[in-house]
Amino acid sequence: MERIPILKMGDVLLVTIQVDMHDQLALALQDDLTAKISHTGARGVLIDISAVEVVDSFIGRMIANIAAMARILDAQTVLVGMQPAVAITLVELGLTLPGVRTALNVERGMALLRAEVESASRSLLGKADDDTQG
Amino acid sequence: MSPAATTRLPEIIKRRESDLLERWIKEQLGAVTTRRDLVSESQLREQSREFLGLVAQAAGKSSLTSLDSAAWQAVRDMLGDLSRARAAQGFSPSETATFVFSLKQPLFDVLRQEFDGQAATLTEEFWTASSALDRLGLYTTEVYQKGREEVILRQQQEMLELSTPVVKLWDGVLALPMIGTLDSARTQVVMESLLQRIVETGAEVAIIDITGVPTVDTLVAQHLLKTITAARLMGAECIISGIRPQIAATIVHLGVDLSAVITKATLADAFQVALGRLGLAVQRAPARP
Numbered sequence: 001m002e003r004i005p006i007l008k009m010g011d012v013l014l015v016t017i018q019v020d021m022h023d024q025l026a027l028a029l030q031d032d033l034t035a036k037i038s039h040t041g042a043r044g045v046l047i048d049i050s051a052v053e054v055v056d057s058f059i060g061r062m063i064a065n066i067a068a069m070a071r072i073l074d075a076q077t078v079l080v081g082m083q084p085a086v087a088i089t090l091v092e093l094g095l096t097l098p099g100v101r102t103a104l105n106v107e108r109g110m111a112l113l114r115a116e117v118e119s120a121s122r123s124l125l126g127k128a129d130d131d132t133q134g
Numbered sequence: 135m136s137p138a139a140t141t142r143l144p145e146i147i148k149r150r151e152s153d154l155l156e157r158w159i160k161e162q163l164g165a166v167t168t169r170r171d172l173v174s175e176s177q178l179r180e181q182s183r184e185f186l187g188l189v190a191q192a193a194g195k196s197s198l199t200s201l202d203s204a205a206w207q208a209v210r211d212m213l214g215d216l217s218r219a220r221a222a223q224g225f226s227p228s229e230t231a232t233f234v235f236s237l238k239q240p241l242f243d244v245l246r247q248e249f250d251g252q253a254a255t256l257t258e259e260f261w262t263a264s265s266a267l268d269r270l271g272l273y274t275t276e277v278y279q280k281g282r283e284e285v286i287l288r289q290q291q292e293m294l295e296l297s298t299p300v301v302k303l304w305d306g307v308l309a310l311p312m313i314g315t316l317d318s319a320r321t322q323v324v325m326e327s328l329l330q331r332i333v334e335t336g337a338e339v340a341i342i343d344i345t346g347v348p349t350v351d352t353l354v355a356q357h358l359l360k361t362i363t364a365a366r367l368m369g370a371e372c373i374i375s376g377i378r379p380q381i382a383a384t385i386v387h388l389g390v391d392l393s394a395v396i397t398k399a400t401l402a403d404a405f406q407v408a409l410g411r412l413g414l415a416v417q418r419a420p421a422r423p
């Protein structure tokens with residue numbers, strides 16, 4: 001069965017969806033990604049959907065789910081490169097993906113993700129410092 | 135009304151075609167409603183000759199009461215082309231229909247000569263001719279109306295394209311100055327062109343300026359929010375600017391929630407915010423020595 005590759009770059013996982021998503025593929029991605037996050041302890045996930053031309057409500061919901069699951073596993077998710085037609089479709093379907101960060105391309109998404117991960121770890125460190133002082 | 139088969143009209147039209155044509159053209163040239171400034175005499179002569187020829191031909195094949203039949207197709211086509219051309223030239227509907235109605239006078243004159251002294255037959259022929267010409271005249275007006283509607287539709291389309299420019303204010307900052315009432319069709323075009331430009335330019339901030347939008351109701355607000363959400367999904371941020379006091383009041387009264395969106399009173403304020411997002415600032419140039 002075909003699968004979407006998940007690449008590890010430091011503490012960030014990179015998922016590039018190059019084919020049109022169908023339901024089985026999305027479900028497999030969800031399983032693989034959550035397993036990989038918990039296995040590698042990644043702090044960030046970048047999903048590039050610039051090659052995706054068609055989405056339906058199921059795929060839209062899967063993207064929101066994957067982002068939510070990653071957050072629970074303590075990894076920030078950034079969705080990059082959404083096409084105008086896909087954005088319009090998702091909005092018309094009422095799927096506004098409230099908790100998901102977005103960026104125009106992989107480069108900006110990566111910068112955003114690094115900043116997020118850094119600030120998250122800094123606040124964590126700050127809390128730890130407070131604890132030792134108190 | 136007598137059955138059409140008994141009428142001698144087709145035969146009379148055919149026999150006295152050239153006589154009718156002369157009288158008709160004289161009638162048309164003498165009428166006030168003939169727009170001599172828009173159509174030349176030779177053109178009018180050509181059109182009249184063609185119409186009369188086609189009528190004579192069609193009347194020979196089919197009855198004068200069944201104008202919807204295939205035999206009359208050529209006449210209808212010719213009238214349709216004529217009406218459309220005249221609508222585009224700037225004729226009024228009555229001026230266009232007069233082309234057909236002005237045939238009555240010469241036709242009746244000819245009929246009176248033919249049926250001199252047979253009052254009953256004359257009346258019946260009058261009636262047949264009159265009703266046929268009336269229907270042809272009405273057909274002209276109908277086509278004229280349709281032609282005008284097409285013009286209006288095309289203009290609407292052109293306005294739609296003209297009124298939604300997306301301008302680049304700075305590297306990474308787009309502005310969308312909206313002018314006029316927003317409806318679903320227009321918002322769709324606006325949304326698509328904005329998102330397309332975001333992809334092309336890689337802009338991170340888009341300013342939607344609604345200074346030129348006269349009223350904002352719940353539907354317009356919803357359209358705006360949809361556009362903003364779609365832009366956010368693509369990774370760009372939207373700022374709404376140019377909200378006039380009355381519109382601000384309306385939005386609050388309607389209970390539209392714009393708390394998730396950055397709103398600014400003027401385009402200048404919004405531009406400043408946009409520059410701030412990109413880590414840029416405008417400052418006074420140092421004084422020249």
